[in-house]
Amino acid sequence: xxxxxxxxxxxxxxxxxxxxxxxxxxxxxxxxxxxxxxxxxxxxxxxxxxxxxxxxxxxxxxxxxxxxxxxxxxxxxxxxxxxxxxxxxxxxxxxxxxxxxxxxxxxxxxxxxxxxxxxxxxxxxxxxxxxxxxxxxxxxxxxxxxxxxxxxxxxxxxxxxxxxxxxxxxxxxxxxxxxxxxxxxxxxxxxxxxxxxxxxxxxxxxxxxxxxxxxxxxxxxxxxxxxxxxxxxxxxxxxxxxxxxxxxxxxxxxxxxxxxxxxxxxxxxxxxxxxxxxxxxxxxxxxxxxxxxxxxxxxxxxxxxxxxxxxxxxxxxxxxxxxxxxxxxxxxxxxxxxxxxxxxxxxxxxxxxxxxxxxxxxxxxxxxx
Ligand SMILES: [Zn+2]
Numbered sequence: 001x002x003x004x005x006x007x008x009x010x011x012x013x014x015x016x017x018x019x020x021x022x023x024x025x026x027x028x029x030x031x032x033x034x035x036x037x038x039x040x041x042x043x044x045x046x047x048x049x050x051x052x053x054x055x056x057x058x059x060x061x062x063x064x065x066x067x068x069x070x071x072x073x074x075x076x077x078x079x080x081x082x083x084x085x086x087x088x089x090x091x092x093x094x095x096x097x098x099x100x101x102x103x104x105x106x107x108x109x110x111x112x113x114x115x116x117x118x119x120x121x122x123x124x125x126x127x128x129x130x131x132x133x134x135x136x137x138x139x140x141x142x143x144x145x146x147x148x149x150x151x152x153x154x155x156x157x158x159x160x161x162x163x164x165x166x167x168x169x170x171x172x173x174x175x176x177x178x179x180x181x182x183x184x185x186x187x188x189x190x191x192x193x194x195x196x197x198x199x200x201x202x203x204x205x206x207x208x209x210x211x212x213x214x215x216x217x218x219x220x221x222x223x224x225x226x227x228x229x230x231x232x233x234x235x236x237x238x239x240x241x242x243x244x245x246x247x248x249x250x251x252x253x254x255x256x257x258x259x260x261x262x263x264x265x266x267x268x269x270x271x272x273x274x275x276x277x278x279x280x281x282x283x284x285x286x287x288x289x290x291x292x293x294x295x296x297x298x299x300x301x302x303x304x305x306x307x308x309x310x311x312x313x314x315x316x317x318x319x320x321x322x323x324x325x326x327x328x329x330x331x332x333x334x335x336x337x338x339x340x341x342x343x344x345x346x347x348x349x350x351x352x353x354x355x356x357x358x359x360x361x362x363x364x365x366x367x368x369x
Contacts, residue, residue: 042192045211045243052240053192055229056267068236073326074143081328084146088320089367091353093117093151098124106254106358108280110350111149113170113321116258116282120221120251123160127247127258128171129153129180135170135322143170143322146329150353159184161218165260166232166244167193170322174200181206188216188223192242196234212245224248226271228262230295248275254358257281257309261318263294264301268308276310279358280348283311286319286332296325299335303343313346315356320368330368337366 042048047056093109098119101107107119113135116127131149136142153176162184165171172193177200187197187207194207208216210225217223230244247258248271257271257278272278285302297305306314319332333349340347350356351367 041209045191047212047243053232053243054240056227057229057265077326079323082323082326084329088147088352089365090147090150090351093353095155095157098157101355101357104252105360106251106256106279108256108315108356109150109354110315110317110352111151112145112147112352113319114165114260114284114317116317117151117156118249124157125161125163126159126180127163128165128260129162129176130170130173131176131179132173135173135324143324145321147321147352153179156183161185162187163223163247163258164189164193165228165246165258166190166230167196167234167242168232168261169234170324171260172196177202190225190243190245195242210245211243220251222250224275226275227267228260229265229267230261230263246271254279256358257311259283259305259317261296264297264305268305272309278309278311280313280315280356281306281309281311282315282317284318285316285336287325288327289325299332299339302336303339303345306345313348314340315348333368
């Protein structure tokens, strides 16, 4: 079967047009999502048992058919309010303005969904880089982005490190990784995610894997991989085969938190006690649904997570780029704005491409209304 798809045999036997062949290959890759290579390291993890990674507190797993049910619902539910009616106001980033930023504060740009560009000292870092048109296993179908990236991979300066939270398509994008690998010094990923990166051509020596609570210092930057309550998988048969999590990034007496994807759980308090307070918490705010209450947070829970983490300012992520859930596209930002005002919480909702600098006020516009 593998040979059939990995050669031109299929095209020859079935007289497939090249475009059809490409689609068949994508579907095959999804059905046979690659298992991680470094299984020995996985077994050593306290979070790995019965052949899968586990959350600290168990919840009922829905099984592989839930993924198909979600795809069906996504494809066949009316999408009028789930997509913005007009282009989203945003700012494009040029490399001169990047180079002009000071070297003592943490600078953050939101490029889309959960894709963040950070400047730490003289170096640039990316978190969960997704530059593709769709957050999907397939190039020809699936949630399409509402806005372009404020900067292309080609225009990015050299990247010191790429940080990944987990292997879902809206956080780990094969085409982006392939395009980034030659301009990136190193990749920092959860246990097992190295398997995909290496399969996509990243050198094994260019990837470091992390279990929860593991840390690494890279020059003046400290990285800590922290828990999340979520799951992983890129196909029908690799559910929870690789780890998921959140990240703490410290630089020059400043620190930020990146939630990745997570349901609300006791881990936020634990992380806050160990590494808080944080100057900025980037917390998932969007993609929630009554059908998956455990693995994503409602805006109320995101605010509570921010309080547990001892954050000083909240930057909502995981919204307004892809139509992945069933709420109106701007509902997450409308909700969190109301909640933050009542709770007197400092909210940072930059336009895509607008710089956020720790310690400096942000010029806010309500671009999502
Ligand atoms: Zn996810």
